[in-house]
Amino acid sequence: MTSDSPRVTLITGSSRGIGSVLALKLAAKGEHVVVNYKKNAELAEDVVRQVREAGGGGIAVQADIEEPDDIDALFEAIRTEYGRLDAFVANAAAAAFKPVSGLKLHHLDRSWAMNVRSFVLGAQRAVDLMDENGGRIVAVTSYGSLRAFPTYASLGAAKAGVEAYVKFMAAEFGPRNITVNAVNGGLIDTDSLEYFYERVPGMAPMNSVIEKVPLxxxxxxxxxxxAVEFLLxxxxxxITGQTITVDGGLTVVAPPFWADTSGELRAAVYDD
Incomplete structure (x- = not known):
């Protein structure tokens, strides 16, 4: 990459939420963004439109990152369009919110494929597209990797796995001037937060957790x-091999607790 070449960044799951906000931040610097999406092409194309209006460039690429063939196709599209990649942000995530005793085989398989395997396969392919100037890899993780929150085992364990891979990748990719880090989010006001606290039966009320956040x-x-923009x-x-926690102090105090849950969810742990 020459000094006058716009940087090219892939952000998985960037048709909405954190990914789309990051895309616009990078666009404001004149960078190119590859907006990855799974289903909603209209939403992804709207993000690309906003990216261009903000002064950047970009393309939207459909790929289900649970599928290795789709991951291959995603990076091939980047190779065809740009011939290189400067940064890879693993942002997309999904899992089942259930007690450990309620996790079925398909829950475990999907959590691994969606969160851990996709990160490793994506990083492998991203590194292959990075030139002699190196690059950046950032994984977006979440607070369940640090504390045991109700129903969060599947996603939290997967994110802990991602953070472990961050350390190994940092050691292996460092000689190529590629940094690898993670940003760990707490209660972040996105669609995922609403789903977790309002649609998981028996979950502790969201306000009962928010009032415990130090900030x-x-x-x-x-x-x-x-935070991701800074690491990029x-x-x-x-800075490499590190995880920055963005949670307002949530994991210092660590709510919600299993004791705050109710109904069948509480009964999964407590024999009241």
Whole structure:
């Protein structure tokens, strides 16, 4: 990459939420963004439109990152369009919110494929597209990797696995001037937060958790995107193998607790 060449960044799951906010931040710097989406082409194309209006460039590429063939096709599209990649942000995630005793084989398989396997396969392919100037890899993780929250075992364990891979990748890719880091989010005000606290039966009320956050409020997609943007930038060139936690102090106090749940969900742990 020459000094006058716009940087090219792939952000998985970037048709909405944190990924789309990050895409616009990078676009404001004149960079190119590959907007990956699974289903909603219209939403992804709208993000690309906004990216271009903000001064950047980009393309939308459909790929289900649970599928290795789709991952291959995603990176081939990048190779065809740009011939290289400067940064890879693993942002897409999914899992079942159930007690460990309720996890079925397909829940375990999907959590691994969606969150861990896709990150490893994506990083392998991203590194192959990075030139002699190196690059950046950032994984978006979440608070369940640090604390045992109700129904979060499947996703939390997967994100802990991703954070472990971050360390190994940092050691292996460092000689190629590629940094690898993670941004771990707490209560972030996105669609996922609403789903977790309002659609998981018996979950502790969201406000009962928010009031325990030291900063007193949930974070925003912009808070997360800003942390990722920092790790992608030149100011973070000597930071690698690290996880930055963006949670307002949530994991210092660590709610919600199983004791805060109710109904059948509480009964999964407590024999009241």
């Amino acid at each position: 007193g409020h949930p974070g925003t997609a912009d808070d997360m995107a800003s 930038g030149s100011g973070a060139g000597y």
